[in-house]
Amino acid sequence: MSAARVPAPVSVLLVEDDAVIRRAVQLALERYGYRVAVAADGLGGLEAFRAGAHDLLILDVMLPELDGIGLCRRIREESLVPVLMMSARGDALDVVSGLESGADDYVVKPVDTAVLVARIRTLLRRATFRPAQPAAPADSDVPDGVLVFGDLSVDILGMEVRLAGQPVPLTPTELRLLLEFAAVPGAVLDRRRLLREVWDYGWEGDTRVVDLCVLRLRKKIGSGRIETVRGFGYKLVRD
Structure with missing residues (x-):
């Protein structure tokens, strides 16, 4: 009998310039079973994004080299991967700019680990969402679904x-x-x-x-x- 197949861990790319926050979030997510890659600035984050297949990205708004808003826009030119923005202040301009750039949701730092994981799980469920298939009317030329x-x-x-x-x-x-x-x-x-x-x-x-x-x-x-x-x-x- 063959061994049961173990699902591959979810890969998260975290781009955060504050070393203390970056390490704390990385360790917290790894305790929940996520595989976490990290980058300390926007250009490094873009390089890490292009170098590996990640299931979800967490981007800080305020980043050196290339800020999180610009990074999100660059990523959206290439991918529809779920993006969660982190804002230090929860400032309205940060939030609006992040969402306008193509982010799916945002959290405000300092963020509780349970809240962060809940947001991640929601985004991942959304990425694999498969709605029920509706049937077309009997006299319709439109294919089912x-x-x-x-x-x-x-x-x-x-x-x-x-x-x-x-x-x-x-x-x-x-x-x-x-x-x-x-x-x-x-x-x-x-x-x-x-x-x-x-x-x-x-x-x-x-x-x-x-x-x-x-x-x-x-x-x-x-x-x-x-x-x-x-x-x-x-x-x-x-x-």
């Missing part, structure tokens, strides 16, 4: 989004957000619900995460596809 909204199509089985026939690269978070809207087209979804369903927040979260992810999604699938309902939330426009 494909949702169509005008020139926008979402292939649930293939996890692929196309706009006017061209593939649209979405991060796992952006794809989950789009699927949440697509499940109830025309229905208004409030930010708290989206935080709960897309970001898996079991507590009060920062709704700026939702607003900025919607903004990024609009840029990719068309600004008029997701409509703001002032005072309530957002909805996917029917065609």
